[in-house]
Amino acid sequence: MTAAADAPGPDHRAAALCALLGSPEDLRRPGVREAAERARDLLRSGADTEELASCYRALDTALRQAGDARGLVNESRGGTAPGIAPHLKVAVCPGPTPCPRLERARDLLPAPHCAINGTRMRKGRLGAAR
Template sequence: MTVPLDPAGLAQRAAALCVLLSSSDTVRRRPEVQAAAGRALALLRSGSDADALTACYGHLDHVLRQAGIAGGLVSGSRGATAPGVTTHIKVAVCPAPARCSRLERARDLLPAPHCAVHDTRMHKRRLRPGE
């Protein structure tokens, strides 16, 4: 079962496509990458639905990996350099006013863990600098 991308995931892939198309060497040297990137760009510009974009981005990612670009469409370096895209880590924190010091990475598709100190479910939020 595949989980469809959320709008933020689609925006990140659109930004990664922008960066990919800006790196002319990657696209120009490989016609299969150029064709897949062109299809993705056409769908994006035409305002296609999220399912069509997700499928097209998946195909482009597959083509990039077959062409020897191990990071695919959204690698750590490409995603970090895309304008307007920031990486963040979701963490679970204690929801009580007097927080316990427990802090752990929260997974998107799973509920936040239980805080045994305050007998309640922890809250998910983005990790802040300095934590």
């Protein structure tokens, strides 16, 4: 038996479970807290994939029966949870004709100094054009 190509893998479901466990209002729905805590306990104990998949299905069903049409995995839960950026942060040249220099930009540290323009580089996101 093969899985569908678009079926979320265990990592997506684990991320969605983590986001769900961090959402008190979603856990107040009837049956959801128990199913989520069971999935968390199985994940922590290193349960086999069959048992974990069954638990994820039960959690998805509990969410939908409680009125959450999103289920366990959707665009607003899991990999796109708040705080997860799909792009790498980089420092780029601030000059009027930017040079190709790129540096890793860390959130809590200032951008590196640009020796040519005499200012700090500006932070941006590494896109497909770079």
